[in-house]
Amino acid sequence: MKKGITRRDEDFSRWYTDVIAGARLADYAPVKGCMVIRPNGYALWERMQSCLDRMFKETGHENAYFPLLIPESFLHKEAEHVEGFAPECAVVTHGGGKQLEERLVIRPTSETIIWAMYKKWIMSYRDLPILINQWCNVLRWELRTRLFLRTTEFLWQEGHTAHASAGEAEEETLRILDIYRTFAEDYSAIPVVPGRKSEREKFAGAVHTYTIEALMQDGKALQAGTSHFLGQNFAKAFDVTFQNRQGEQELVWATSWGMSTRMIGALIMTHGDDQGLILPPRLAPTAVVFIPIFKGQTGHAEVLQYVAQLAASLGKEIPHRVDAREEYTPGWKFNEWERAGVPIRVEVGPRDVQRGEAVLVRRDTGEKITVSEEGLKDRVAELLDDIQRSLYERAGRFREEHSHVVDDYEVFKELIADEGGFVRSFWCGAGVCEDQIKQETMATIRCIPLEDGGEEGRCVRCNKKAHGRVYFAKAY
């Protein structure tokens, strides 16, 4: 009966790519590691964009656009940054048929070019803060790629802010982290752990990095968004100073933060089931699809007209569409829209026309609900809320069931090796321990949670004194 999508318990990786193909979100491009984001995938990205964009603007940020090409020398100005990014940069060596005098890097991220510009724009404390975001593509030459999760080129937003004090910049970093958390939990219905990255895992060039970490259905963690406190690193590298109220020159404080199309991967792996994609209603480009059902030619027009009437009654706030294609049978369409993750399907046949009803079907549970024409809009709105909430709760339960508090290293190793998930253990804070744990178990520190409970204990590996538990997991 079911074809096309590999079951999750059979092969999770294949399931993931099958879901993407089945929902027509993306396809492989001719260049290795690159993908084409197809209309269904792009519509989803646009929903994410508009939602995040609104939140950025509500907190005072403005959009701008910086160029794709960066002089190679810029990248070399910040030591840690270049070390982190140089290996994965694509470099343009020729233009106009000639070798370039200075090679140009295709941006892997835009800190360097942005700070080169900020130097020109910042003179005094009156020029601060600068709160700029840009929506763009970036390129990172990854060895191992996967659709949405890690592609050579990807779309994202990157925010870059400049501040007069460390405190203000730090505050900004956390404000954005909270926007990411809100976006993940309230819109994407993905529960996340907000926290700080370890020294080893932080962004190259940051003083420290905050992250939101989600748990996927295969027990692996996914970093879903990061917000960096850059200190004065880039101000130093690009010599960006401002005159303060006292007339003294000071280095500017910086933040940067980003969320990418990887979030689509997170959505797929958090909510999807063996039938395919499941979209949270608040992000679904189409929240409701109407499928007219015909019985021969008689009553054809009546069904169509009734469906149009029902669809119109939903109004503009609920994105919906009518699939009146004649060439496909209802069952075929049910399946197609299911794979595409549309939260609610409305089946409308001659029987419903007669009774003044419609049949609603929830994507998340498959439950069928008969409603009257008058009650449709309210019921749909209510159902969408309910689906949104129940997806979040379901994901939350999964995370709880796959999170373990562990103090014994043998248990730690077994858990990571067998069922995966989050393992919450004490860690002494030493990079050596972190590295060894990674080598021995493949697990990394996903984050040091913002809410650590203040517990005192002993490092799960070296037994030295440790403060607060951290989250370990195998990760994407």
Add this chain to the structure above:
RNA sequence: CGGGACGUAGCGCAGUCUGGCUAGCGCACCUGAAUGGGGUUCAGGGGGUCGGUGGUUCAAAUCCACUCGUCCCGACCA
């Protein structure tokens, strides 16, 4: 970049070991008809430089060499 697998129609594969008729199957696609509340059925049809190059041979999808590419598993990463 290391280990493994694989390139035959849009997709998934058989055929390759043991060279030999017109290169085949499923899905998808096209035409027609009947269907239509969970992937509808029947009939007919189109589509291939067998990844590429070179070699062996009367004869190559099949054997040999080289080459390009993809996927999976590891080290690196949003």
